[in-house]
Amino acid sequence: MADPDPTDPLGAVVDRVKVRPGATVVLALAGPVAVGKSTIAGELGSRLRGLGAGVEVVSTDGFLLPNAALEAQGLLDRKGCPETYDLGRLEALVASARDGRSLLEVPLYSHERYDVLADPARIDRPDVLVVEGVVALQRPFADLGIYVHADEADVIAWYVARFQGLVRAAGDDPTSFYRGWVDLDDAAVADLARAVWDGVNRPNLHEHIAPTRAAADVVVHKGSDHRILSVEWMDP
Numbered sequence: 001m002a003d004p005d006p007t008d009p010l011g012a013v014v015d016r017v018k019v020r021p022g023a024t025v026v027l028a029l030a031g032p033v034a035v036g037k038s039t040i041a042g043e044l045g046s047r048l049r050g051l052g053a054g055v056e057v058v059s060t061d062g063f064l065l066p067n068a069a070l071e072a073q074g075l076l077d078r079k080g081c082p083e084t085y086d087l088g089r090l091e092a093l094v095a096s097a098r099d100g101r102s103l104l105e106v107p108l109y110s111h112e113r114y115d116v117l118a119d120p121a122r123i124d125r126p127d128v129l130v131v132e133g134v135v136a137l138q139r140p141f142a143d144l145g146i147y148v149h150a151d152e153a154d155v156i157a158w159y160v161a162r163f164q165g166l167v168r169a170a171g172d173d174p175t176s177f178y179r180g181w182v183d184l185d186d187a188a189v190a191d192l193a194r195a196v197w198d199g200v201n202r203p204n205l206h207e208h209i210a211p212t213r214a215a216a217d218v219v220v221h222k223g224s225d226h227r228i229l230s231v232e233w234m235d236p
Contacts, residue, residue, distance in 0.1 A: 009231045010040070013218060014047045016144055019127045024097040027130045030137040030212050031148030033080065033201045034159035036226055040148060041132035048128050056126040060133025061109035063090045066116045080204050085135050094141045097129050111166065114177035134204070137212035147216035152205070154224045156197055163193035 029041050045055040063085050070076040075084050102125055108117045137145050167189050170176035219232040
């Protein structure tokens with residue numbers, strides 16, 4: 001299907017979201033690490049709120065098993081792969097929203113601490129629930145599935161930049177997971193980030209994340225400047 005407005009590709013996605021009184025519409029937004037999923041989810045949320053809908057954006061990062069549990073199960077080096085998440089808990093959250101439960105409990109994750117936080121957030125059931133994260137399309141619970149795609153070379157560059165930013169910010173945060181690398185220069189931090197990508201994120205992308213593109217209703221294509229270039233509908 002052709003994009004009805006090439007000057008506003010994301011607008012075509014917003015137009016597909018049909019809010020129903022008394023119901024929760026679920027959007028699932030997946031894609032590689034650092035591709036910009038949370039930014040796009042936030043933009044979708046802002047636009048839908050502007051149309052009068054109540055929207056909550058939930059990151060699947062909060063459904064990761066805590067580091068202590070991952071370490072006990074020998075899964076810490078596979079963090080981010082589907083088996084390191086409590087997908088049952090994620091499905092239960094979506095089911096509770098669909099069932100009309102007024103208050104939902106959402107676990108939270110800190111990238112700075114590299115771990116799940118002890119205290120969850122509590123949110124009112126929204127008209128639209130946007131679930132974003134690398135495993136968002138691992139289960140078929142969405143009314144609209146969205147996959148964010150970019151060239152892998154661009155994604156790696158974005159990941160390295162994000163990693164460097166977390167290390168730089170760690171100098172002011174004694175609880176940061178990244179504090180141990182604050183004495184490294186930018187080049188050394190970039191080498192470390194690329195090693196993490198090669199050892200963990202690239203296999204996860206090709207083995208687990210990219211295959212979920214087949215479950216999406218629409219693919220959002222991004223350019224090297226993070227701009228959304230187009231949307232591709234998977235309608236038969």
